[in-house]
Amino acid sequence: MARCLAAGLPVASACSGRGACGKCVITLLQGSDLLDPADAHEAEVLARNAAGPDQRLSCQLQVPAGEADLLFTTGYW
Numbered sequence: 001m002a003r004c005l006a007a008g009l010p011v012a013s014a015c016s017g018r019g020a021c022g023k024c025v026i027t028l029l030q031g032s033d034l035l036d037p038a039d040a041h042e043a044e045v046l047a048r049n050a051a052g053p054d055q056r057l058s059c060q061l062q063v064p065a066g067e068a069d070l071l072f073t074t075g076y077w
Contacts, residue, residue, distance in 0.1 A: 001059040012076050017059040022049035024058040030071035032056075034064055 001011050001024055015021040022045050028035075032054065038046060042060040063070065 001061070003063060004058060010076070011058055012074075013059065015059075019045055019057050019060040022046070022051070022057065024074075025049065025051055025055050026058045026061075026072040026074045027052070028054050028056060028070065028072045031069050034068050034070065036062060 001013070001017055004011050012023040013021060014023050017024075019042055025046070035056070038056060038060070042057050045057060045060075046055060058074075
């Protein structure tokens with residue numbers, strides 16, 4: 001989420017990035033293999049929001065240090 005905001009991309013959120021609301025869901029189009037799987041908390045919020053297997057919470061996503069070739073979209077951009 002922080003990298004999106006730094007790049008000038010708005011991120012929907014009602015929980016201030018605590019991973020509770022599920023509004024910051026992104027759909028990964030490329031690079032999901034570079035990321036660790038969702039932890040139990042994120043997986044619970046994703047399931048509650050009927051997210052697909054290619055969706056993650058941007059506020060909980062840990063992007064690896066250095067260059068990461070990720071491509072994603074969201075329904076509110």
